[in-house]
Every structure is written in structure tokens, then in C-alpha cells.
Amino acid sequence: MTVAVVTGASSGIGAAVARHLADRGLTVLGVARRAAELHKVGAGIQGPGRFEPVIADLTTDAGMATVADAVAGRPVAALVHAAGIDHVREFAATTRAELEALWNINVSAPMLLTRALLDVLADGAGVVFIGSTAAVRGIDRHAAYGASKAALHGLTVNLAVDLAPRVRVNCVSPGGTRTPMTAAYIAAYQQGAEPERVERELAVERGRMLLGGLTEPKDVAVTVGHVALDATAMTGTVVYVDGGFTAR
Numbered sequence: 745m746t747v748a749v750v751t752g753a754s755s756g757i758g759a760a761v762a763r764h765l766a767d768r769g770l771t772v773l774g775v776a777r778r779a780a781e782l783h784k785v786g787a788g789i790q791g792p793g794r795f796e797p798v799i800a801d802l803t804t805d806a807g808m809a810t811v812a813d814a815v816a817g818r819p820v821a822a823l824v825h826a827a828g829i830d831h832v833r834e835f836a837a838t839t840r841a842e843l844e845a846l847w848n849i850n851v852s853a854p855m856l857l858t859r860a861l862l863d864v865l866a867d868g869a870g871v872v873f874i875g876s877t878a879a880v881r882g883i884d885r886h887a888a889y890g891a892s893k894a895a896l897h898g899l900t901v902n903l904a905v906d907l908a909p910r911v912r913v914n915c916v917s918p919g920g921t922r923t924p925m926t927a928a929y930i931a932a933y934q935q936g937a938e939p940e941r942v943e944r945e946l947a948v949e950r951g952r953m954l955l956g957g958l959t960e961p962k963d964v965a966v967t968v969g970h971v972a973l974d975a976t977a978m979t980g981t982v983v984y985v986d987g988g989f990t991a992r
Contacts, residue, residue, distance in 0.1 A: 967985045
């Protein structure tokens with residue numbers, strides 16, 4: 745029996761991806777640090793697939809081992825790296841500790857977890873990183889976060905070469921999405937800034953969204969499911985799910 749592994753499954757895009765893959769009949773190993781939130785997501789999944797919560801900190805070797813033990817040798821058809829953190833800070837004020845914390849979860853964790861599960865990735869498996877439009881569109885006070893997501897774009901194309909033809913590697917990059925992390929980002933962005941400047945810059949960002957407003961997590965999840973399972977001729981590709989944000 746093949747399984748899917750989804751990190752960051754306790755909320756936002758990760759939770760939506762876990763629900764979507766379970767709806768498609770897969771057994772989903774949902775990975776996150778927050779046990780209560782993860783179990784709540786699992787309780788809301790009614791099948792036809794199953795949800796197995798895996799409590800793990802992916803910034804540690806022990807966390808990686810916990811996920812590998814939970815897989816228990818079962819072939820992994822889809823590996824979706826949705827765990828991530830945001831960071832809003834003036835570039836000059838960004839500390840080494842903040843940068844390392846961001847890098848550990850946004851870049852090192854997905855890279856090292858893919859390596860840890862390499863031997864159990866099924867033939868034709870789809871690895872999907874969750875990137876961001878911040879990798880290709882500059883945003884004030886977002887340099888460290890944008891750099892971490894740009895690193896995933898680079899990892900995607902290079903790992904696609906390394907793992908071909910047995911495993912496909914792609915990246916789905918959302919724009920503004922209606923998640924708790926986006927809400928926290930907006931609150932942090934507004935803090936300490938002139939209200940007029942914030943409103944002006946947010947208005948510009950909203951104006952770039954050709955389809956209007958924030959994207960829903962379930963819409964990102966549908967794309968992730970397609971890229972991971974159905975797009976068998978796609979590898980080394982970055983797909984934007986951003987309401988047309990990057991089209992302008």
C-alpha cells in the first residue's frame with residue numbers, strides 16, 4: 745500500500761493538501777509539531793483515504809527518524825513539503841539566529857527529509873516543494889523569507905536532475921493564500937510601519953491579483969495533488985498558484 749507524506753499538515757496549505765490526498769483515497773501521513781492541531785485535522789478527514797498523525801520536529805535528526813519510522817517501509821507515492829515559517833524584518837535588523845531558524849525549516853528540512861525517505865519513494869513518485877511568489881517578486885522587509893523560497897526553486901530544478909527518471913520533483917508556489925501564516929504576515933507587516941505606507945503597498949499587491957483576493961488553500965491543494973500524482977511528464981518545474989499575481 746502506497747502512502748503520501750505531507751509536512752506542515754496541522755494548518756493552512758499543508759492541512760488542505762492532506763485532506764485533498766485523503767479524499768483521493770491515499771493514506772496520508774500528516775507531519776507537524778503541534779499535536780492538538782494535527783489531531784483536529786485528522787478528525788475532520790472522513791475518507792475514503794486515511795490520516796495518520798506524525799508528531800515530529802523536522803529541524804532535528806530525531807524528527808526525521810520519527811517520520812521514517814512512521815512510513816515503516818511503505819512506498820511513498822507523494823511527498824509534499826508544506827511546513828514553513830514566515831519572517832518580516834528590516835534587512836539591516838535581521839540576525840544570524842533568525843536567518844538560521846528560517847533556513848532550517850524552509851530549506852534544510854525539506855531537503856533532508858527527501859534524502860531520509862529516498863529509498864522508500866515509489867517509482868514515479870512526486871516530490872512537491874511549496875514555494876512562494878516571494879521568490880520572484882520583491883516585498884518590503886521580506887528578504888530572508890524570499891531568499892529561502894528562492895532556494896526551493898533552485899533545489900527543485902537540481903534535485904529533478906538527480907532523481908530522474910525514477911522520481912519527479914516540482915514546486916508549487918502560491919501567492920497570497922488565506923492561511924493563518926498569511927494573517928500573521930499581514931499583522932507583522934503592519935506593525936511598526938506607517939499606516940498610509942502599509943495600505944498603499946497592500947493595495948499595490950492586491951492590484952496584481954488578476955482573479956482578485958486571496959487564494960483559498962483548497963485551490964492550492966488541488967494543484968499540488970495534480971502535480972504530485974497526475975503530471976507524470978512534469979519534473980523540474982515551478983507552478984504558480986497566485987491568482988495571476990506574477991503575470992503583471
